[in-house]
Amino acid sequence: MDPVARHDHQPDVSFDGGDLDCGNGLLLLIRRHIDPLPRGGLLEIRSTEISVDEDLPAWCRLTGNELVSWTKVAKQRAFLVCKGRLDEREARRPPTARAPEPVPAEAPRARVPVAPPPVPPLAVTGMGSWPRPRWMIEAMHAHVEGRLGEAEFQETANDAVRLAIAAQERAGVDLVTDGEQRRDSYASFVASRLDNCQLIPLTDLLPLVDHAEEFEAELRALDIPAGDVRHPAVFGPLRRSRPLVAHEVDFARTVTRAPVKVALPGPYLLTRTMWMECISDHAYPSREALAEDIVRVLREELAELMDAGAAIVQFDEPVLSEVVFSGPKSKRSFMCGALSESLGPEHELGFARDLLNAVLDGASRDRTALHVCRGNWTPDEAVALAGGYAPLVETLAAVRTGAYLLEMCTPRAGEMEVLAALPEEARIGVGVVNQKIQTAEAVEAVAARISRAIDLFGRERVLLHPDCGFATFADNPICGGGLAEEKLTVIARAVERFR
Missing domain, CATH: 3.20.20.210 (TIM Barrel)
Structure with missing residues (x-):
């Protein structure tokens, strides 16, 4: 895909990856921003790293996301990626991103130790996991x-x-x-x-x-x-x-x-x-x-x-x-x-x-x-x-x-x-x-x-x-x-x- 002068679609979320390449943290940043988006949501990734030109389209193919377009002005690049396919995007209104819920730091629990029931000889048990509904x-x-x-x-x-x-x-x-x-x-x-x-x-x-x-x-x-x-x-x-x-x-x-x-x-x-x-x-x-x-x-x-x-x-x-x-x-x-x-x-x-x-x-x-x-x-x-x-x-x-x-x-x-x-x-x-x-x-x-x-x-x-x-x-x-x-x-x- 060749670069274009500007994107035809407005991103729902944008972030700047700077000079990070896909092997040094950029993929983590992409995942943190794209996961909260609904199917059809648009993420803009700004980057100055040249290797991203090849690596990001490959990542999109592997993960089933669509690279919609990208721009290039000097070293600055901007990639517009759709979560899933562009035709999944809602026609009536653009989806809005939901920020990941912050995980509250929990204070250590003051527990009164509980003595468990004994495990008898020849006890029958599952190993751990059970099929989820x-x-x-x-x-x-x-x-x-x-x-x-x-x-x-x-x-x-x-x-x-x-x-x-x-x-x-x-x-x-x-x-x-x-x-x-x-x-x-x-x-x-x-x-x-x-x-x-x-x-x-x-x-x-x-x-x-x-x-x-x-x-x-x-x-x-x-x-x-x-x-x-x-x-x-x-x-x-x-x-x-x-x-x-x-x-x-x-x-x-x-x-x-x-x-x-x-x-x-x-x-x-x-x-x-x-x-x-x-x-x-x-x-x-x-x-x-x-x-x-x-x-x-x-x-x-x-x-x-x-x-x-x-x-x-x-x-x-x-x-x-x-x-x-x-x-x-x-x-x-x-x-x-x-x-x-x-x-x-x-x-x-x-x-x-x-x-x-x-x-x-x-x-x-x-x-x-x-x-x-x-x-x-x-x-x-x-x-x-x-x-x-x-x-x-x-x-x-x-x-x-x-x-x-x-x-x-x-x-x-x-x-x-x-x-x-x-x-x-x-x-x-x-x-x-x-x-x-x-x-x-x-x-x-x-x-x-x-x-x-x-x-x-x-x-x-x-x-x-x-x-x-x-x-x-x-x-x-x-x-x-x-x-x-x-x-x-x-x-x-x-x-x-x-x-």
Whole structure:
């Protein structure tokens, strides 16, 4: 597209990006201004950086937005971008931008610590996520984009949580979760709760990746909806001015008498996710410096969760599998950390171990857990990682946690016997149904897996669950709510034989 003398349409919002290029903050500024606009809204981006001439049209193509026109006077450029297509713009009146709601800094809550109900042996639990109703997903997108206020969003989410917990209770679980109904995904949601962090679509990051077209093709091959999945971007020092998930526990405890489990992304996962050259290195000098703040934030959250009455706080670290089962000769895996650096298995496993132990230091072991799987973004088993726990068990055993909740039903996870090397005082959570399979397992088959786990670890140590969550990403659930309930029901029926 050639430049024009002036735009034929008036922008609804304008901002000046100065000499920033797309890899050094301009895309973040674009996302912050375009998200609150309705479909058909017009954003003007002023820039003096020559590389934007090529990069911005490419970004528009990748994200499904329309470059309407651009002007050039000496070094000064002005690009007019429509959110979506220009023909979506209302003919009767121009749309007006709604500024994102400021997130109020919340004063630390003065809590009276709550003692949770005990988690019995052979407890049945979901891993964390539960399929969201369509209206919940729509509310989530509107909230992230600044079109739905905080109070309205939370009220909508409360209704979705009530439905998720009711389904788990009907299935007969012993340890409930809120289904992660308020989250866009199991991990990236943290960006919407932390100060100086922002959720941006994965497509926005493609210009920052070497060979972006190849990477985009890989995402398609891995069945990843890059336009729907959002990724956290750090643009300043991380601060926790409000809870990450303690509010989830607060509400869940009002609608159930069962013990409540809550999952958090682990510190290694968050570090691998958030550290991206050309973005986070403007706020932090190194990955290790970013990790220090992530550990601090998670320690603050863990302390509040303990006081809030969470029976188990689970840290998710699936990227540990990517460290040992993915390599230069292997297919790329999508673990939400696929865009960040990795310095080799020995270094990364030690780094992850130290970060986890720093977060867990001083916490009650019997109320913490670690979850590991091999990828849960698609029901297609062929694109997930495969390999037994042998390369991981030494690292897992060195983490000071009270329970390990592990993918075990799928043949990709290897043999259960290797888990006998984990600390004897820790509980072992065994995946006994595969959430990727689109039919419920037979009670007999699940009972056989439970029997094997009891033989290996003793009934007092065993917890039972699906291999992973039912809806890791809100927009891309692994299965429907009916099937999720049916799978948990099968576990509950099978375990009755051992009680």
